[in-house]
Amino acid sequence: MSEQAAPREFGWTMPRGWWTRRWHYFWYIVREFTSLPLALWLLWLLVEIRRAQDGPQGYHPHGSLGFVVFSVVVLLFALYHSYTFLTLAGAILHFNLADRPVSSRLIVLSQFALWAAASVVVGFVLIYFARS
Amino acid sequence: MSFAPKRITIKASRFDPAKDEKPRMQSYDIPFSDESMVVLDALNYIKGHVDGTLSYRWSCRMGICGSCGMMVDGIPKLTCNAFLRDYWPRPITIEPLNNFPVVRDLVIDMDDFMHKLKAVKPWIIRKQDPPLGGGAFLQTTPQIDEFRQFSQCINCMLCYAACPVYGLNDEFLGPAATALARRYNLDSRDEGLKQRLPVVAEAEGIWECSFVGECSVVCPKGVDPAKAIQQTKLDTTMRFVLPFGNRD
Numbered sequence: 109m110s111e112q113a114a115p116r117e118f119g120w121t122m123p124r125g126w127w128t129r130r131w132h133y134f135w136y137i138v139r140e141f142t143s144l145p146l147a148l149w150l151l152w153l154l155v156e157i158r159r160a161q162d163g164p165q166g167y168h169p170h171g172s173l174g175f176v177v178f179s180v181v182v183l184l185f186a187l188y189h190s191y192t193f194l195t196l197a198g199a200i201l202h203f204n205l206a207d208r209p210v211s212s213r214l215i216v217l218s219q220f221a222l223w224a225a226a227s228v229v230v231g232f233v234l235i236y237f238a239r240s
Numbered sequence: 241m242s243f244a245p246k247r248i249t250i251k252a253s254r255f256d257p258a259k260d261e262k263p264r265m266q267s268y269d270i271p272f273s274d275e276s277m278v279v280l281d282a283l284n285y286i287k288g289h290v291d292g293t294l295s296y297r298w299s300c301r302m303g304i305c306g307s308c309g310m311m312v313d314g315i316p317k318l319t320c321n322a323f324l325r326d327y328w329p330r331p332i333t334i335e336p337l338n339n340f341p342v343v344r345d346l347v348i349d350m351d352d353f354m355h356k357l358k359a360v361k362p363w364i365i366r367k368q369d370p371p372l373g374g375g376a377f378l379q380t381t382p383q384i385d386e387f388r389q390f391s392q393c394i395n396c397m398l399c400y401a402a403c404p405v406y407g408l409n410d411e412f413l414g415p416a417a418t419a420l421a422r423r424y425n426l427d428s429r430d431e432g433l434k435q436r437l438p439v440v441a442e443a444e445g446i447w448e449c450s451f452v453g454e455c456s457v458v459c460p461k462g463v464d465p466a467k468a469i470q471q472t473k474l475d476t477t478m479r480f481v482l483p484f485g486n487r488d
Contacts, residue, residue: 116257117341117349122407136452200470
């Protein structure tokens, strides 16, 4: 008696341009991609910090037009990435206050408020020490 | 004065494993006689009146059994809940759910999901069963609210079809299985957390998810599997980091 072969199936393969087929997928890829230039910019920041160790005489920060444009683009990426990250906090964090669950909206708003407060503090510190 | 009845074109994916190398599309022009007609009604009309060889799964026709999930114009939907009036007069393309092997026509092989579902033990686990006659295990409303939304999952697999992470790596545990694991982990009657964690908290479990979020968008029952996955990430991290975290 011959063994009957298993029925043949058509296997799934992900289309190469899957992320262009829906806006949701596209913005997800954009969100993920923003990490790459951010990481490059931060690596350069580490290099600048290392060069600044020798004191102000030997320190010449990179200020070409290309680098300024790159920094502005990275700033936009950072803002977009931060916005998506903080918005997702509403789905991630869950806790009760006075035996009642805190709403996702309130959690997201508190994240943005903390972000704004932290930005003000960091900005103040940078400006204050730059002037003194 | 009589009006010609409306008609609609259904383009259905066909695949006969005995003949076809790959799926092909076949068009059916059918009457659209009733505004309440859904895509599943259209498929049933084709099956009953036009082409009896068309294969697809369905059962309840009311969004409960989760059998009739297919790609409707490229989006995973329950065909019993996709109204023709929302697409007419454009033709509608019906394909089997993405990310799964196709057995025939619109029927997918769901074995992989079934294995994953079983692996997370989606049932109440007790270390020691209370004695029979010991009374009901009562739960308060807040205790039920903890897991209620995750218990609405009907295993329709639309979330798997929407998940590009699963499409790229079928080792990923996936949205529904994780949501159901969380449903039981949050249940005050359950004591099976430590049995589920080795499956849920491994690299191909929650940590494979990069939060695309489309699973929650397509869920026909309002379950938020992306939330279940991210919350489980946070909980397992806290269990690892906090000195009192590794409790039962």
